[in-house]
Amino acid sequence: MRDPYDVLGVSKTADEAEIKRAYRKLAKKLHPDANASDPKAQDRFAELNTAHEILEDKEKRAQYDRGEIDAEGKPKAPEFTGFRGGGPRRGPGGFSGYDGDTIFESFSFGPEGARRSSGRGGGGGFEDIGDIFGFGRQRRSAGGGFAPQPGADMEITLPVSFEEAAEGASKRVGLPNGKQIDIKIAAGTREGHRMRLKGQGEPSAMGGPPGDAYVTISYAPHPIFERDGDDLRQNVDVALADAVLGAKVRVPTLKGAVELAIPAWTSGGRTFRLRGKGLPTASGGHGDLLVRTNLVLPKDKDGDLEALMKKLREQAD
Known part of the structure; x- marks a missing residue:
């Protein structure tokens, strides 16, 4: 097992914020789901988590720096x-x-x-x-x-x-x-x-x-998902036309994608709750999946859309 500081790519004087940033960056890069074709991806990801576990804990980090535990967190004999x-x-x-x-x-x-x-x-x-x-x-x-x-x-x-x-x-x-x-x-x-x-x-x-x-x-x-207790959060892109007129969009969950009905005149930032699509709970059930809409403009400029927006702005003034 390599030195935890080398695994995270930080110096021995790094503070908690630096360690956290380095871990998040590497976790996204080394996650096995993002490296499905690499047979060693799981080992590298496990090494990253072990290094982070030692350095994020003040007591374990101090023990490692004093040479009381090794790079795997085990007491040295x-x-x-x-x-x-x-x-x-x-x-x-x-x-x-x-x-x-x-x-x-x-x-x-x-x-x-x-x-x-x-x-x-x-x-x-x-x-x-x-x-x-x-x-x-x-x-x-x-x-x-x-x-x-x-x-x-x-x-x-x-x-x-x-x-x-x-x-x-x-x-x-x-x-x-x-x-x-x-x-x-x-x-x-x-x-x-x-x-x-x-x-x-x-x-x-x-x-x-x-x-x-x-x-x-x-x-x-x-x-994809961000944890919030037993709930999960994610953002889903919704085209401007779909937000105005309403549509069904595909939303990934832990058990496969589902269709989410977006009502007409849905504003950006609106959150929809998919019950039971989150993480396991202490009671034996599952938390929820909270889906936040993110409005997306057309890739190409649209003169008619710009004209409509100008008209709406003038009416609002």
């Missing part, structure tokens, strides 16, 4: 120079010691709970992992002593588009330890939803169990 010849072994991709048949695992989250499948041979299919949520890790052994400390937990922010949150999707997440995790995003998933993946964190440096990975859902910037 202390050096154990006197323990087994200098601490845990690391391979080219991070900690060594993983079997080839555990490199890929898949998780899904839905009404039936959490389930996992792996690339191991044998029975195949999914095995129930209902204990993936809510169970703490014991640190005392049965004999009363202390068990080895588990590995560090890791926090991962997973950006999803508005469409993916509303309709559901499968997203692949690359972990620093080299694993690739497929996470199924259920339809109606809201921003801030946090998942615990037990045992998918950092390995223990002292022979204990691995830590956990926590995946938090975030909404990615959208090239």
Whole structure:
């Protein structure tokens, strides 16, 4: 992972406004929807969101500047120079010691709970992992002593588009330890939803169990829609003639385009509400889509139109 400052293209003295501007500009440029033919678009967009998450948070930014966390927001492990010849072994991709048949695992989250499948041979299919949520890790052994400390937990922010949150999707997440995790995003998933993946964190440096990975859902910037709580806003161009005489215009939504009836004598800036076309709500429904009309003049100058406008101006005076 590159330096967050390099990812956003800002200096280490950049203020919050500079960071925000840089993020918005790059988010529009790197959004996967705008780079559908680029197989690495999702990775670059995820890197951008991780960098922004660190630099927009004053505490995380200070921790990164002090060298307490790395470019992915994970705490840096202390050096154990006197323990087994200098601490845990690391391979080219991070900690060594993983079997080839555990490199890929898949998780899904839905009404039936959490389930996992792996690339191991044998029975195949999914095995129930209902204990993936809510169970703490014991640190005392049965004999009363202390068990080895588990590995560090890791926090991962997973950006999803508005469409993916509303309709559901499968997203692949690359972990620093080299694993690739497929996470199924259920339809109606809201921003801030946090998942615990037990045992998918950092390995223990002292022979204990691995830590956990926590995946938090975030909404990615959208090239068309602007978020307003659970509602969405967008502008739609309406020709002058259609605004005066009335017409039907095509309006994009999260589930495909719909036709919006524009009444005759619609002024520019008028807003129409399309109910239930917004983002998932806490109650299980959806917000609304607010469509603002933007009047558009003809591309070519029209002498008759100019004459009419002059006449109307004279009458108004």
